[in-house]
Amino acid sequence: MPVDLSPEALEKGETMIQAKQLVKNYDAFRAVDGVDFDVQKGECFGFLGPNGAGKSTLMKMVYCFSPRSAGELSIFGLDPDLKPAEIKNRIGVVAQTDNLDEQVSVIQNLEIYAGYFGLSRRETKNKIQSLLGFMALEAKSKARIKELSGGLKRRLVIARALLNDPEILILDEPTTGLDPQVRHLIWAKLRELKGQGVTLLLTTHYMEEAHELCDRLLVMDKGKVLDSGKPRDLVQKSMPPYVLELPATLQKNLGALPTAVHMEAHGDKLFLYSTSPDVLEKVAVSLSGEFRIRTTGLEDLFLKLTGRDLHDSD
Numbered sequence: 001m002p003v004d005l006s007p008e009a010l011e012k013g014e015t016m017i018q019a020k021q022l023v024k025n026y027d028a029f030r031a032v033d034g035v036d037f038d039v040q041k042g043e044c045f046g047f048l049g050p051n052g053a054g055k056s057t058l059m060k061m062v063y064c065f066s067p068r069s070a071g072e073l074s075i076f077g078l079d080p081d082l083k084p085a086e087i088k089n090r091i092g093v094v095a096q097t098d099n100l101d102e103q104v105s106v107i108q109n110l111e112i113y114a115g116y117f118g119l120s121r122r123e124t125k126n127k128i129q130s131l132l133g134f135m136a137l138e139a140k141s142k143a144r145i146k147e148l149s150g151g152l153k154r155r156l157v158i159a160r161a162l163l164n165d166p167e168i169l170i171l172d173e174p175t176t177g178l179d180p181q182v183r184h185l186i187w188a189k190l191r192e193l194k195g196q197g198v199t200l201l202l203t204t205h206y207m208e209e210a211h212e213l214c215d216r217l218l219v220m221d222k223g224k225v226l227d228s229g230k231p232r233d234l235v236q237k238s239m240p241p242y243v244l245e246l247p248a249t250l251q252k253n254l255g256a257l258p259t260a261v262h263m264e265a266h267g268d269k270l271f272l273y274s275t276s277p278d279v280l281e282k283v284a285v286s287l288s289g290e291f292r293i294r295t296t297g298l299e300d301l302f303l304k305l306t307g308r309d310l311h312d313s314d
């Protein structure tokens, strides 16, 4: 059954994860600083932010790997400090780095992991065959981990995370560093899982991934939430729809700008925003060179919120 993600449905939907004023300190350093969010059944919820934003730290608290320092957190209505085993049985985790057993084969990695969930031998075999098929790994089932590309390893880690039929699948940067083909395959699989009613929680620093997959997002930086909402709404409510990006060196060539254009400078670039592409077009043709007018996106929103690029610290 398709999941209804209208605000009304979310309002009365089933809350899978709830965090209030969540804090994580590493000694004197506060990596997560008073974060609120809720994830509803069947949605794909994302944390978007640059390196060091606190995305993995947030996730580790959700998947019961790292205890919170302060605030409230519940998963399936359960407290991870009190009921970690129950929560872990009902979630799947794809951590940021692939933690596979390098010494054994693809299928053995799945068999060893399946052993934690008390499945019968027959159930294990069937489940593994179906997951190898789902993640298009059948041809590699006997391969050793060191023979696998980054994309194949990632697909195996996702298959492994699905062994216990999780209600929530948690993915920390599922496609970082992978080529576009694998990225699209993983996106398609995640959409398929969502269609089956699995709730997805993911982190990313790719705005395209956030747009493609996430119903709602937290935009984060330095442990804090900068904004939250549906990807399109986040951009629409704070940004004019069109932008002309220019090298800052051209500022001297710009005449008086039309009042409908708002200019911001970041680093070595100028951003000219407007509700009208025609107005920007006129500015562009007055300059020598080829300049593209594009629609604004999450990357622009992030720049506006922080003055930095989402990938500045990469």
Ligand SMILES: Nc1ncnc2c1ncn2[C@@H]1O[C@H](COP(=O)(O)OP(=O)(O)OP(=O)(O)O)[C@@H](O)[C@H]1O
Binding pocket: 026, 029, 031, 049, 050, 051, 052, 053, 054, 055, 056, 057, 058, 096, 205
């Ligand atoms: N175990 C730890 N001990 C001390 N500091 C840590 C620890 N883990 C993370 N941090 C720090 O907390 C901050 C948030 O880290 P975190 O890994 O959550 O960021 P992130 O958003 O996942 O970044 P990335 O995109 O690079 O994965 C960073 O400044 C990081 O250096």
Ligand SMILES: [Mg+2]
Binding pocket: 055, 056, 057, 096, 172
């Ligand atoms: Mg991380």
